[in-house]
Amino acid sequence: MTKRLSKEQAANFACQLRYNAGLNEREPIHIKGLLIKLGILTRYRPLSENAYGLSLMTPDKRFRFMLINSNSTRGRQHFTAGHELYHLYFDPEPKPHVCRKVGEKPSVERDADLFASNLLMPSQGILGEIPADELRKGISVSTILRLEQLFSVSHEAMVYRLRSLSIISESDIERLLGLSISDVARANGYDLSLYQKGNENVTLGDFGSNARKLYEMEKISEGHYLELLNQITDGKQ
Structure with a gap:
């Protein structure tokens, strides 16, 4: 094996x-x-x-x-x-x-x-882009969106990467993956081509x-x- x-x-x-x-x-x-x-x-x-x-x-x-x-x-x-x-x-x-x-x-x-x-x-790239207070208290959806756009990956890929780095908890995954990410990205003024x-x-x-x-x-x-x-x-x- x-x-x-x-x-x-x-x-x-x-x-x-x-x-x-x-x-x-x-x-x-x-x-x-x-x-x-x-x-x-x-x-x-x-x-x-x-x-x-x-x-x-x-x-x-x-x-x-x-x-x-x-x-x-x-x-x-x-x-x-x-x-x-x-x-x-x-x-x-x-x-x-x-x-x-x-x-x-x-x-x-x-x-x-x-x-x-x-x-x-x-x-190191991910951690360096997250505000210090969010590392302590919890990362915001707007920061997650910015990370996705910066590193050009899907919402799902970023969510699981944040979990692997212990930035979010297991219970956060379902909530974050349940978001209509295109709608949230549009509301935050991001280009939707990534999605x-x-x-x-x-x-x-x-x-x-x-x-x-x-x-x-x-x-x-x-x-x-x-x-x-x-x-x-x-x-x-």
Whole structure:
């Protein structure tokens, strides 16, 4: 049985990727800029309702590819990208797979989620943006909204990250997730694009000339790759 990733390991891996990309341990990440900087060919396109995205790379790890569901909210898309970065750089047994919304997650998928949470919402960055009095007395919804906007993640992802950092209690989760976050964001004057789908047919990287190289794999054929694409775009399980 594969050993689960610890919180400390997830944080260390996240710091390692940030360092390699020239980012410090606190700043928010512009995810598209990071994907371009890392040279990961990325496509955003509508996928089946049950799919967040997928990733794969050549056996020599020279070329990496990511597909993200543009029907997800932008905040969720950012988290999916962080999740797939774990598979592309730190997964001990990387293989082409579809990250799905439903069903019990294998341990490696939970590891990828833990990594994405640390990568996109670094503890020092989060703690440094919360007023001292709210750290003592309880964080406000307006501060949570500001954190979501600053770190470009979904409301759900931020709520669970705050819980993992012991900033909110277990009993706070249901109340916060029960909010109509778009209405609350609108009332607080925030742009709503983070909570909406988008980026359909956006391509990052030189997809046209390099995608062919991703298909020329020793262990993963073009037919296998196309089969994966057809599986998720056709909504098959």
